[in-house]
Amino acid sequence: MTQEDPKPEATEENPPESQDGAEPKKERVLHTRIPAVLEGELKAAARALRVPVSNLVRTILEDAVKIADRASERVEDKLSRAAKTVHDERDRLRSKVEKKPNLDDVVAYQPVVMARASECAKCGAALAEGAQAGLAVGEIPSAPRFVCATCMP
Ligand SMILES: [Zn+2]
Known part of the structure; x- marks a missing residue:
């Protein structure tokens, strides 16, 4: 065992974990290749907004994930409604089949x-x-x- 601190150095992309105990954000560094044109656009946008490129990228990703979540929620709603309809219809058909018409009258x-x-x-x-x-x-x-x-x- 060495005495080296295994924690990576804090950088702009990898901030130190909050030490005050209030909801430590689980942040990870995600490396990805992007086209040079996109990098240029991101840098230009970040300059115009006066924010670090990494903050801009994170915001864009968070927005994209939120939109994807909303889209999938709608799909899930539709699926559960469709499943319920199928379930109800099956019950209706089953009771129709099982219940022989009453001939008492x-x-x-x-x-x-x-x-x-x-x-x-x-x-x-x-x-x-x-x-x-x-x-x-x-x-x-x-x-x-x-x-x-x-x-x-
Ligand atoms: Zn008969």
Whole structure:
């Protein structure tokens, strides 16, 4: 073990950690290659604003990250809304499938020929297009319910 201080020297880009204990900023030095033209523009902008180039770059990066965060939040919102819609729709369809129509209020069955494929409200048998079936007539008007020929009394 050497006695050398492992901490790097404080520079403009790598300021010393705050010693007062108030929220020490975790700052890191990020090296990156940039085109000479961009460097010139950054230096000119920093001169015009009378701020160090590193401060300007940091501000630009922070703004860019904030914008990216906002954009991704919107995307997440949309995704969670879409997921909720899919979830609700799936529940709705499931309850529709699982809940067989109640036939307690049926007072009569009228023989009909199916114009569109459906299924028997009593036994669940498939009712093909053109099949003979019974239209349930209930005391309370409701969506049409059909029973197959076998389930017809
Ligand atoms: Zn049936």
